[in-house]
Amino acid sequence: MTEQMMEQPQTLTGLKLAGHHIQGQEEVFTEGAMSLLESLCARFAGDVDALLAKRKERQVRIDKGELPDFLPETRAIRDGKWTIRGIPTDLQDRRVEITGPVDRKMIINALNADVKVFMADFEDSLAPSWEKVIQGQINLRDAVRGTIEYKAPDTGKEYRLNDNPAVLIARVRGLHLKEKHVEFNGQSIPGALFDFCFYFYHNYRQLLSKGSGPYFYIPKLESHLEARWWAKVFAFTEERFCLEPGTIKCTCLIETLPAVFEMDEILYELRSNIVALNCGRWDYIFSYIKTLKHHSDRVLPDRQQVTMDKPFLSAYSRLLIKTCHKRGALAMGGMAAFIPAKDAEANRLVLERVCKDKELEARNGHDGTWVAHPGLAQTAMAVFNQFIGDDHCNQLHITRDVDAPILASELLAPCEGERTEHGMRLNIRIALQYIEAWISGNGCVPIYGLMEDAATAEISRASIWQWIHHQKHLSNGKLVTKALLKEMLVEELANVKEEVGSERFTHGRFTQAAVLLEEITTADELVDFLTLPGYELLTKQEH
Structure with missing residues (x-):
């Protein structure tokens, strides 16, 4: 190879680690x-x-x-x-x-x-x-x-x-x-x-x-x-x-x-x-x-009204079971995001709701389900043990062949329910607290008795975007606008400060979270995933 050839810039090929050194990374990057x-x-x-x-x-x-x-x-x-x-x-x-x-x-x-x-x-x-x-x-x-x-x-x-x-x-x-x-x-x-x-x-x-x-x-x-x-x-x-x-x-x-x-x-x-x-x-x-x-x-x-017994979600669950079991695959149910409550009566109500949710899944023919907290495992297990029993490992034998075909119109069916001011404010507080946690490095957060991850925060902010976009009214007659969102966001930011305490608020990233939430909720186009702009903030923090 000539000296002239060696001096030419090399084409950038192959892998490059661009992150800072993390203790123990040599064990991973073998x-x-x-x-x-x-x-x-x-x-x-x-x-x-x-x-x-x-x-x-x-x-x-x-x-x-x-x-x-x-x-x-x-x-x-x-x-x-x-x-x-x-x-x-x-x-x-x-x-x-x-x-x-x-x-x-x-x-x-x-x-x-x-x-x-x-x-x-x-x-x-x-x-x-x-x-x-x-x-x-x-x-x-x-x-x-x-x-x-x-x-x-x-x-x-x-x-x-x-x-x-x-x-x-x-x-x-x-x-x-x-x-x-x-x-x-x-x-x-x-x-x-x-x-x-x-x-x-x-x-x-x-x-x-x-x-x-x-x-x-x-x-x-x-x-x-x-x-x-x-x-x-x-x-x-x-x-x-x-x-x-x-x-x-x-x-x-x-x-x-x-x-x-x-x-x-x-x-x-x-x-x-x-x-x-x-x-x-x-x-x-x-x-x-x-x-x-x-x-x-x-x-x-409101997010709280969109439950698995709604027609479009029921059709989705039943079609998944029918499709899986026809092909010899298991059909897993969804997440119980509740967290056990410290108060005995409140906890009894939590376990009742989990039980009802899991009974619906098991009765439909699901082979199993998800929980977010070990304290719910026993309740969910008891329900599925009752339906699956000791003689089977799953419910693959439930074919749902007698069901009528599930049509596209059922999977797309509109969902009835109210849009309330309480629901909108709750969406804002949940999204605000979740985004703050996420850009601070924590993606799994207990908020108001539920273990929230990115999906639930996505529903919260996307719902408000959709209400603004289609000029929907809340049940009290208020028109949902960008201005209303900004007004409520200021008020709910103050409420969150009161809930978490001044010290936690001051040392947290709630203001940054509020700015991001406002940006993605009032944008003309719906942002695909809040984790995309969130990742930018997360990685900036690392430098």
Whole structure:
């Protein structure tokens, strides 16, 4: 090579760590793991932007008046007689699952809870700071090895795993989220590939040796083409590590309105790897608002009135069960976001509501459900034990074949209910407190007796945007306008200050959260995800 050639600028290729050094990162960024990530990015990262562009193209058509519907070009798949590859033994009984972020204490408590599965979450309940993302991978590696321990700094209490912990499933980030701290060819990589790569690489041998496997939850799919992308990622990884096809198993959340019309197709594309679909109800409600945002006849009422017995949500749950069981896949129910109350009477009411919600799911034929707190596990388990019994692991035998076909019009049915000033103010306070926590690095927050994650905050702010956009009136006659939102925001910011106390308010980021909430709620176009501008604020804080 000549001296002149050596002086020419080098083309930017390969992986680059752009984040600051985090203690323990060498344990994550090993040579083998980085080699896998580079290969995954080289083959698959470039396709993500095209998939996201297809989302936008479809949304433009819906904004112009088209309504989502089942795809005519995939009718043969929906009508075909096929099933998924199969379900591993340790995933056949999932009657209660607990979810939560990947911090050390949470992982131990969740794996020790009276549940079948713990979904360790890199997505909606985690604010993905660079430190938390890396520490989460270390924590899960230690959990898989059974060596995870935690000592509370304030009390000195020690936490360790019990002998028979729950099955572990990792939820990766959605395709829309980037990991800014790692670049490939000068571009931030998909957070989904980062999360998948490192959890798989560091844990697959240990998991398989224990009779389990590398199991994943895939969030926020909007089409079977996105499922096809994941199928290719899984197949490539299995082949690279000389694993049997179908070793990697996934559960897909059906939590977007477009995806509910492509459930058969999503199962088909992932048939080698998929074991279940899940009703991600809170994100689904948000997606209903977001997808139909320009349709004035489909504006939702107060969030608290949008319950699973509403026609459009009942149709969604029943169709998911029917579709899954026809294909041999499990149909998981949604989240009970309640937190046990300290007051005995208040707690009795909480458990009553959880019981009623879970009975509806179990009666419909769901194979299991989600809780956000270990204190609800026993109540949810009792309900599903009653319906599933000791002779079965699940309710796959409930086919719902006698049901009439569920039509697009049922899935899109308008939702009756009031829009109240109390509901609007509650939306503002919830969104305000959640955004403040998220941009401060905490994505899982107890607010007013509920464990809130990004999905519930999304509903809160998107509802108000929709009311403003369609010039809706509250039940007391007030017209919902940008000016009304700003007026209420000032008042509710003061109320939040009173609730949390001056010291917490002063040391928090509530003013920044209020600015962001106002920006995204009064914008002319609905912002896709509050976590996108939120991530900008989160990463700025790191520098």
